[in-house]
Amino acid sequence: QLQLQESGPGLVKPSETLSLTCTVSGGSISSSSYYWGWIRQPPGKGLEWIGSIYYSGSTYYNPSLKSRVTISVDTSKNQFSLKLSSVTAADTAVYYCAMYAGTFHFDYWGQGTLVTVSS
Amino acid sequence: DIQMTQSPSSLSASVGDRVTITCQASQDISNYLNWYQQKPGKAPKLLIYDASNLETGVPSRFSGSGSGTDFTFTISSLQPEDIATYYCQQYDNLPTLTFGGGTKVEIK
Numbered sequence: 001q002l003q004l005q006e007s008g009p010g011l012v013k014p015s016e017t018l019s020l021t022c023t024v025s026g027g028s029i030s031s032s033s034y035y036w037g038w039i040r041q042p043p044g045k046g047l048e049w050i051g052s053i054y055y056s057g058s059t060y061y062n063p064s065l066k067s068r069v070t071i072s073v074d075t076s077k078n079q080f081s082l083k084l085s086s087v088t089a090a091d092t093a094v095y096y097c098a099m100y101a102g103t104f105h106f107d108y109w110g111q112g113t114l115v116t117v118s119s
Numbered sequence: 120d121i122q123m124t125q126s127p128s129s130l131s132a133s134v135g136d137r138v139t140i141t142c143q144a145s146q147d148i149s150n151y152l153n154w155y156q157q158k159p160g161k162a163p164k165l166l167i168y169d170a171s172n173l174e175t176g177v178p179s180r181f182s183g184s185g186s187g188t189d190f191t192f193t194i195s196s197l198q199p200e201d202i203a204t205y206y207c208q209q210y211d212n213l214p215t216l217t218f219g220g221g222t223k224v225e226i227k
Contacts, residue, residue, distance in 0.1 A: 052216075
């Protein structure tokens, strides 16, 4: 049974870079045909897919965030990471990491971590 | 980009009622649609995949139907533990994944 756990600062200053890590346990992040993704949810609002990385290393980003997002994998630590640059208050949200396979439905989720953008 | 429009945005129903939520895509997405349940403070949980397939372990009172642009999610007999927000999610326009705006279900 896969388990995912987000970690990172809960407070980021405006214009800085938000950095989060998702640690995967119960399975290998290098497993074929798995996608590892980030989704966020502003307080009281809906879900927004940020982007994903395929086990091969290919990355896919939401066009609305593409210019500010980088997702990477560290196979040695069984982790994948999110960097979102030039943040504003609008980036305040609960950030979830999640996994999906070729069926493109999110099967496993982390518990989520709240990131607040404020000075 | 494909837009997913859910309605209603919220609803209130009595225990035992039949509850229906719709999700409309801005273009044909075949059956490439999933439904999730999110309870307060929790991550979403997959209920229905490929428009009408019930995820393993999900109660049979939940069902989904539709194809093309119009989809329906139904709870046949609302239970107190079904209080949550429900989201649709399309995966036709790969690699972009898009969620609907959500429907909050409350008990009357």
